[in-house]
Amino acid sequence: MESEEYGDANGLVRLLDVHRPELLRFLTARCGSADEAEDVVQEMWIKVSGQATGPITNGRAYLFRMANNLVLDRARGRRRSMQRERTWLEAEGGGVAHMPEDRADPGEPADEIIAREQEAEVLRDAIAALPEGAQRALRLYRFDEIGQKEIADIMGISRSGVEKHLALAMKRLRQALADCGAFDAAASREHGDPGLNQGQGGGKPHMEQGR
Amino acid sequence: MKSEDDTILAEAARWHIASGDDAMDWDAFTLWLEADPRHSSAYNEVALTDGLLQEYRDTLQDASEPLADEPLIAVNDAAPLETALETASEGAEIIRPAFGKRIRWAGFAIAATLAAVLAIPQFMAPASQVYETTAASRQIALEDGSTIMLAPRSSLTVEGRHQDHMALSGGALFDIRHDPDRQLTITAGGLRISDIGTRFDVQAQDKRVRVSVVEGKVEVSSERLTAPVQLAAGKRLSFDGDAGTASVAEVRSEDVGAWEKGRLSYDNAPLALVVTDLHRYAGVEVAVPDALRDRRFSGTLVISDGDAALRDLAQVMGLRLGGRAGAWRLEQPAS
Structure with a gap:
């Protein structure tokens, strides 16, 4: 049977084949669109078949993580380009006059650098404002790149305690960024539901307020 | 701040943290995403936040202690008590990702990729x-x-x-x-x-x-x-x-x-399995605490009305059906 041949050639390709329905279902829920889910699976397939992988202990989890990361890459790109658009519109004064592509110099990198610096600053302050445990766990996790299990040992708390600290930290940092309008366009566009923008002033960018 | 959104974000953060682990329960995560379109947006924001954190890692790390003369913004003015409560309750509602379970795909793991190029036509063509x-x-x-x-x-x-x-x-x-x-x-x-x-x-x-x-x-x-x-x-x-x-x-x-004729029959089936079937065939969602997942059920459920099937199941098993439509929970009765 021909399907056997490629199955033994590349374990991940075969696994992708086996788990495709579940991955599609996951991606459809994750992207909110069946078409985009298909795109991502195609992207995965290209990556997986052209990639030399070392031994993988849990191939299924590996594929799900890969799918999740690809969706995130897309979201990241979308957020950046929306931010860019917004900056141009703002610069037009009122933001009604021109479409972004009509602007003379749409690629102004200075804007972006400023935006990044502001984001970093918001994050720095938000980290400093975290409760002690959450702050320590987060620093170990993200700056010292220590695994959750090891953090539990270092801090002398349970594994789920570490998870709670980290989740709280992520939630607070996300709130800080949201309050500065960091997700305004990107998040609400996906499902047409602006319900998660709890920041002051809703849809308006407030990047400067952090100062 | 709407508390419902707050709950969603807390759950999203929990899922995001769990996703860094090999034992992440991706199926449960899928169900969570499917339950409400806002879940995906919330998850995105949390994960993007973490992405930025890693992107600015060097900058942030250098200034690990905030300078004294720099104005410090209290982003989320939470009193210590509230913080403690929040930490304790956050994620309590979420289906716990199961840790420690690992499947080894020994056969798949030793992946030779050279022949993958040859595999393309077979995969794509039919x-x-x-x-x-x-x-x-x-x-x-x-x-x-x-x-x-x-x-x-x-x-x-x-x-x-x-x-x-x-x-x-x-x-x-x-x-x-x-x-x-x-x-x-x-x-x-x-x-x-x-x-x-x-x-x-x-x-x-x-x-x-x-x-x-x-x-x-x-x-x-x-x-x-x-x-x-x-x-x-x-x-x-x-x-x-x-x-x-x-x-x-x-x-x-x-x-x-x-199931084609509208009923599901079980003989000594774990509750977790019955609940999965009820979701598939009757479209009802119900949360089951870990302690009850392996409780056995024998009997037949009529699935034309999902909520009714759920009530029948709870009754037969001597469990309590808590929560509300759309967010049911099976619980061990107090006494």
């Missing part, structure tokens, strides 16, 4: 057909006259020039014509089911798979099983890929594929 159902089941006719009834909320991929390679997630009742030249293979949740012409039912959710044979005989194999299992008519194999166990029991043929 375009695979993907059938997906939502609330209703659907009949699929194969070219050779075989039929497959695909259960609600299920997905079947059919591939191969002879439509002989399938992957199932969810439930399906297969009625396959005998053809000596072709062997049909179905992959479902880590199991391979091979068949030469028979009538059988497959239910696959996560790594739990049940195969029930009405007529003929199928062969079931898996990396997790030491040897293939021959399954004859009137037998049901229950496979748990996480535990690496499989058991074979008698099954009444009228109970096989009974």
Whole structure:
């Protein structure tokens, strides 16, 4: 049977084949669109078949993580380009006059650098404002790149305690960024539901307020 | 701040943190995402935040202690007490990702990739057909006259020039014509089911798979099983890929594929499995605490009304049905 041949050639390709329905279902829920889910699976397939992988202990989890990361890459790109658009519109004064592509110099990198610096600053302050445990766990996790299990040992708390600290930290940092309008366009566009923008002033960018 | 959004964000953060671990329960995460479109947006924001954190890592790390003269913005003015409560309660509602369970795909892991280039035409050329159902089941006719009834909320991929390679997630009742030249293979949740012409039912959710044979005989194999299992008519194999166990029991043929006639019959089935089926076939969601997941249920549920089926289940098992429509919970009664 021909399907056997490629199955033994590349374990991940075969696994992708086996788990495709579940991955599609996951991606459809994750992207909110069946078409985009298909795109991502195609992207995965290209990556997986052209990639030399070392031994993988849990191939299924590996594929799900890969799918999740690809969706995130897309979201990241979308957020950046929306931010860019917004900056141009703002610069037009009122933001009604021109479409972004009509602007003379749409690629102004200075804007972006400023935006990044502001984001970093918001994050720095938000980290400093975290409760002690959450702050320590987060620093170990993200700056010292220590695994959750090891953090539990270092801090002398349970594994789920570490998870709670980290989740709280992520939630607070996300709130800080949201309050500065960091997700305004990107998040609400996906499902047409602006319900998660709890920041002051809703849809308006407030990047400067952090100062 | 709307408390509902706050809960969603807390859950999103929990999922994001859990996703860094090998033992992440991706199926439970999928269900969570499907439960509400806002979940995906919330998750994105949390994950993007973490992405920025890593992107600015060097900058942030240098200034690990905020300078004294720099104005410090209290982002979330939480009193210490509130913080403690928040920390304690956050994530309490979420389906706990199961840690410590790991499947080794030894056979797949040693992946030689050179031949992958050759594999492209085979993978791409006989375009695979993907059938997906939502609330209703659907009949699929194969070219050779075989039929497959695909259960609600299920997905079947059919591939191969002879439509002989399938992957199932969810439930399906297969009625396959005998053809000596072709062997049909179905992959479902880590199991391979091979068949030469028979009538059988497959239910696959996560790594739990049940195969029930009405007529003929199928062969079931898996990396997790030491040897293939021959399954004859009137037998049901229950496979748990996480535990690496499989058991074979008698099954009444009228109970096989009974979901098509609006009922689900069980003999000593774990509650977690029954609840999964109820979601698939009756469209009701119910949370089950870990302690109850392996509680056994025997009996028949009528699935035309999901909420009623849930009430019946709770009553038979002596459990309490808490929560509200759309967010039911099965609980151990206090006394």
